[in-house]
Amino acid sequence: MKKLNILALLIFVAGLVSVFTFDTATTRQIQARVMSLLSPFIHSSAAMEQAADAAVAPQINPVELKRENDDLRVQVERLRIVQQKFNQSLEENAKLRQLIGFKQSAPFKMTAAKVIRRSSSTWWNSLIIDKGSLDGIGTDSPVITSVGLVGKTSTLAPHLTKVILLTDEMCRVSAKIEGTLEQGILAGERAALEVRPELHLRFLSRNANINAGASVYSSGEGGVFPENLLLGRVKRFENREISGEAIVEPAVDFSTLDHVFVIEMQAVEPAPEPPPPPANTKP
Structure with missing residues (x-):
């Protein structure tokens, strides 16, 4: 009995495969009848899938989307200003280093x-x-x-x-x-x-x-x-x-x-005047 059941199952599967793979008038009629029988289940499955997608995907609010976009633009502009100040600081630092080096070597x-x-x-x-x-x-x-x-x-x-x-x-x-x-x-x-x-x-x-x-x-x-x-x-x-x-x-x-x-130029100091000669004294 088990061998006969397996053989019957194989014959049934082969028949289904032939029905859905061969493109003949007879198989198309059979496919149409099968799809009409399964149509309630297909519609209910599609409705359940759409409901699940709607539950998972958030609703897009144009006003909220514009607000978020404006916030992102403000943040980008702030980052651009920070980058400019950072670059200016680097340039000023390099210039000051050059000035210090020049002063030390002059x-x-x-x-x-x-x-x-x-x-x-x-x-x-x-x-x-x-x-x-x-x-x-x-x-x-x-x-x-x-x-x-x-x-x-x-x-x-x-x-x-x-x-x-x-x-x-x-x-x-x-x-x-x-x-x-x-x-x-x-x-x-x-x-x-x-x-x-x-x-x-x-x-x-x-x-x-x-x-x-x-x-x-x-x-x-x-x-x-x-x-x-x-x-x-x-x-x-x-x-x-x-x-x-x-x-x-x-x-x-x-x-x-x-x-x-x-x-700072060094001031030139005048040369000291020579002391006056000693006075001659007579004994």
Whole structure:
């Protein structure tokens, strides 16, 4: 009996397979009858599946979705601002490290200062730094950066100092041109706010052989500025009626100054007067 039951089951399964796999008119009729008999069960199963999906999936509220989207945009903007501040801090830290390294390696005794005020009407002529007479700053002291000469100190307050820039005509520097014996006086010029003034190195030899791009340094004459501070580079040379003149591009970018150094020049002490000879005394 068991063998007959197994054989009957196999024949039934084979019949079902043939009904649902062979595409004939007879099998299509049988498939249609089977599907009509099972249709109530198919509909109820599909309804149960949709109900289950609806129970699991949350309802989407357009207003709530917009609010969440706005919140995400605000968070992204905050993160962008934090990233910008972080990058600015890194840049400021790197700049301060460079300034500290320059101060330690410079052959001068210097005081670091921060630029705290610049007037639009005197943008190319002067600026104000946050160190003054009580910080050891003196008048006519050279002001530099790691790039080159900025200018010299002028009016002093206890903790403020006005700096006359190299681009101002009142700041004159004895200068020399690298690779030549030419020396002269370098000075700026009064210019409109939107025009970056040029430097003029005057009193050079006529027809001097000066190449564009040659570096210009302070010569140290006069005692106000130490020797070999970079001032700029020659743009062109022009012959005047009496002497030659070089147009110089400043080494320092005066539009982006934020930190400077004030050099403490050593005062030259006058030599002591010799004591008067002893008076002759007669016995």
